[in-house]
Amino acid sequence: MSLYKKFLNFLPLRPRFLDPDRSSLSFRTMKNIQDATFRYKYKGRALLKNPFDLALYVRLIEQVRPGTIIEIGSYNGGSALWFSAQCRALDLQTRIVSLDITPVECDDDANVRFIQGDIYSLDQSELPQILASCVRPLLVIEDGPHTFEGSLSALNFFDQHLRSGEYIIVEDGVLEDLRYRELKNGPKRAIKEFLATRPDNYRIDREYCDFYGHNVTWNINGYLVKN
Numbered sequence: 366m367s368l369y370k371k372f373l374n375f376l377p378l379r380p381r382f383l384d385p386d387r388s389s390l391s392f393r394t395m396k397n398i399q400d401a402t403f404r405y406k407y408k409g410r411a412l413l414k415n416p417f418d419l420a421l422y423v424r425l426i427e428q429v430r431p432g433t434i435i436e437i438g439s440y441n442g443g444s445a446l447w448f449s450a451q452c453r454a455l456d457l458q459t460r461i462v463s464l465d466i467t468p469v470e471c472d473d474d475a476n477v478r479f480i481q482g483d484i485y486s487l488d489q490s491e492l493p494q495i496l497a498s499c500v501r502p503l504l505v506i507e508d509g510p511h512t513f514e515g516s517l518s519a520l521n522f523f524d525q526h527l528r529s530g531e532y533i534i535v536e537d538g539v540l541e542d543l544r545y546r547e548l549k550n551g552p553k554r555a556i557k558e559f560l561a562t563r564p565d566n567y568r569i570d571r572e573y574c575d576f577y578g579h580n581v582t583w584n585i586n587g588y589l590v591k592n
Contacts, residue, residue, distance in 0.1 A: 386553065386586060388542045389579040395543055407450075408473065410443030413508075417582050418536075421573050423451050425504070425588075429532060431459050432500025435492070437484055437519055438508035438536075439465035442477075448506075449476045462495055484509040487522040496526045505533040511540060511548050516555035524563070527591045532570070538585035556586055567591055 388395065402415045414422070426434075426448075434448050445463035452459035453476075463469065464482040471479060482490030484507075496503070505527070507519045516535055523533050538553040560567055573588035574580055582588075 385579070388539060388581060388585060390542070390581055392542065392544065395539070399543055407443045407447045410441045410446065412443040412447055413440060414444060414447075415583050417577050418584060419447075421576060421582060421588075422448070424576075425532065425534075425573060426451055426457070426459075427455055429502050429504055429530075430455070430457060431502050431504040433495075433502075434459055434461045434504045434506065435495075435499075435523075436461065436463040436506045436508060437465075437487075438510070439463040439469045439479055442469040442471045442479065444506075444508070445469075445477050445479070446471070446474055449474045452476070460500065462492075462499075464490060464492065484515045485518050487519065492522075501528065501531070503527060503531045505531075506536065507533060507552075508536040511537050511551050513549065513551035513554045516552045517559060520555060520559040524559075524566075529591055532588065532590050534584055535587035535589065536584050538587045539583040542585070552587065553585060556589070560589075565592065 398415050402413060405412050434452070436445055436448065439445060442463065445461050449459070449461045459476065461477040463477065463479050465479070466481065466483050468481040469479040471477070480491050482492060503526070505523050507516060509515045509519060520533065520535070527533060535552050535556050538556065540548050541550045541553065567589050569586050570588040570590050574582055574584070574586060580586065
């Protein structure tokens with residue numbers, strides 16, 4: 366590899382002033398963090414969250430003090446168990462509901478429930494009944510297949526249920542920065558379309574997106590709070 370190409374690895378794909386919807390981290394830095402994230406485990410289960418967002422979620426949980434966290438996309442359950450542990454550390458009895466098309470088999474934590482559901486048809490899952498009686502505030506984390514259609518489906522579904530001051534986090538808007546081109550920048554595109562149709566109903570909480578620097582998070586522009 367030429368010195369010029371090596372130099373480019375340490376730069377964002379485009380300067381931030383040309384594209385404010387990108388991370389200010391270089392590709393090489395992000396790639397190193399992503400590789401380590403894939404190796405990181407909690408209670409023997411993949412956690413799949415980078416150190417910036419792990420810290421930001423603890424801060425958000427302490428601020429919001431959710432009664433219920435709903436996670437879309439369980440993988441093998443590591444993140445749901447981690448969320449529950451962080452809540453207990455803050456003296457919260459938060460219930461975690463984690464949905465996936467193939468539910469996780471795990472009874473390690475009484476505050477965590479894994480259910481079956483499809484991000485493209487959440488209204489046909491148990492979620493409507495759960496949301497009708499869940500303890501508030503509600504915190505939603507959308508970590509599904511990262512397609513435009515999937516993220517937008519989840520945003521439209523939860524829009525009917527979120528109340529003022531509650532958050533929905535759309536994960537992995539960083540796909541473009543990490544050069545995962547096959548997903549066509551799905552989460553970030555979904556956020557843009559969703560907000561464009563509800564300009565007065567939601568805002569991007571830049572306190573979280575930019576806490577460590579401009580969009581130094583995998584959830585680029587993805588910390589959404591309902592007005």
